[in-house]
Amino acid sequence: MTGVISSELLKLRTARSNVVLAVAGVGLSILIALLTILFDGSPTADVLISDAQICVLFTLILGAMSIAGEVRHGSIAPSLLVTPSRTGLLLGKLVAIVILSALMGALAFGGSLIAGALLLPGQGFELGLSTGQVIRDTASGAAVAALYGVMGLGVGGLIRNQTGAIIVLLITLFFIDPLAASLISKYNEYSLGAVLTSATGAPGQGPSDHPIAQGAALALQLGYSALLFVIGLVALNRADITD
C-alpha cells in the first residue's frame, strides 16, 4: 500500500495541471485575503477565513481529476495493471489527495490568517485571534480542504468523465446546494455551504442563521465526504474500464 500511495503522490506532483491547480488554489486564497486586508473597510478573522475557503474548490477539483483525469488520459488501465484492486488504487488516491489537500488548506487558511496578523495592525485593525486560535483555525481549514478533496475523489470515481465530474461538482456547489438550502428550511443549516463556513470557524459568514457548532460541522462534513467516497468506490468497482 505504501508503494501505491507514493505512486499517487508522485502522480499528483508530476502532472502540470495538478501543480497549476494547487498553486492557484493557495495563491488565490492568500491574494483575496491580502486584498481584503488592504481594501476592506472592516476586515476580521472571519472574513479572512471566508476568503480562504476558495481553496476547497481547488481541492475538490483535484480530487475529481485524480481519478477522472486517469480515465481521460487512458492511464487508468496501466494503473490498474500494476494495482489490480480498484479499492486499493482508490485508497491510495484517497491518502494522497488527503495529504495534498490538507497541505493546500493549511497554506491557504494559515497564510491568510498570518497575513492578517502581520498586516492588519498597519491598517489600524487587529486580527483578534491568539496564536492558538490561528493554529486551530488553520488545522480546521486543512481538515475541510482534505475532506473536500475526498468528496471530489468520490464524485470522480462515480462519474469518471473529467469534464462531467467537474461540471456536476460546480453545479451542485453553486446552484443545487444553495437552492435546496433556501427551499428546505431543515436543510439550511446542514447544507454544504453552511457546513463549510461552520467547519472552518467562520459561521457568521455562512448562509445559515443558526449555524451548527464547529465540531459538529466537521463531523457532518466527514460524513458527507465518506458517503461520496464509498459511492465512488462502489461505482468504480462495478464499472467496465473501456477507455
Added chain:
Amino acid sequence: MSKDAIEIEGLSKRFGKTQAVHELSFTVPEGTVVGFLGPNGAGKTTTLRALLGLIKPDSGKTLIEGQHFTEVPNPAVTVGAVLEVGGAHAGRSGRNHLRALAMAAGIPRSRVEEVLDLVDLTGAADRRTKGYSLGMKQRLGLAAALLGNPRVLILDEPANGLDPAGIRWLRDLLRSLADQGHTVLVSSHVLAEIANTADYAVVINKGRSVAQAPVAELVAGGDSGIRVASPDIDRLADAIKAAGATVEPIGSGAVVVRGLSAEEIGRAALDQKVVLTELTPTVASLEDAFLQLTGGEEGGPS
C-alpha cells in the same frame, strides 16, 4: 508438457444490444507467441480487457497462470500489457509515468532507466508525453508493459504508430521474449507481423472463435491455386472447367485455377493448342486465410 499461461473459457460480454464476445474459449501455452486476429469490432479488445480484469464478463472465466488477474499476487512480474497507445497523462513526462507505475508495483527505479533504454526513449524521457509521436507513445506503453519483466505479455495492436524500423524492432523483441520463455498474446491487424512472429493464431469474428491453429497450418489451409495467363484464356478456361476445376478471373487474360495441378493445366493447354504465357503457383498467405475465415472483412482493432 507445457502448461497454459492464459485460459479463456466460455467468455461472453454484451454492451447494450451489442454482443461483443460470445462463448469464446481458447488457451495460450506457456512460452509461445499467439496472434489474436479479427476484423474491426470482432471483440479482440473486449476479450483482452476482460482477461486483465478491466471489463466484467457476463459469463465465462479468464485465467492467467491459473488465476484471475485481480488475484495474481505480483501482477507486474506476472503480466505486462499494452492496451492503448501510450496510456500516459499528457502533462506528465515519460520517465515520471514509468516511475509512478514502478513505485506502485515495488519495482526499483533503475528498472525504469533500463526499459527506457530498451525502447530507445531515454533521450525523450523528460519530455511531457503530450509532445510524443504515436510511435513514441507506443514505445512508452511497451516500456510500461516490460517494467516488471513479466512472464506473460498481452499486447493490443502494438505495431500501431511504429515505423518500419520500429516494427522490425518489435518483431525481434517479441521473438527474443518468446525464446526466453515468455508468453505473448498479441492482437494485430498487420497480418504479416503475426505471420512472421506468432506460433499460433486465434481468429475471431463477431465475438466468436472461427479458427485456432498454428500459423503455418492456417496458411496451408488457405486458398492456394495456380495463376494462368494466355492470349486465348476464355477457350482454355472452358477446357479447365470441363475438367472439373474452378476458375477465378483476375484480370484480362489471366485466371486463378483451383483443383488442377500445373501439369494438368499444361496438358489442357496443349490439347486446346493454346499458348500459355504464365503458369505460376500462388501461395496462400495468412491474409488470404484471414479473409476466408472472416468472410472478407478487413482486419483491424476492435
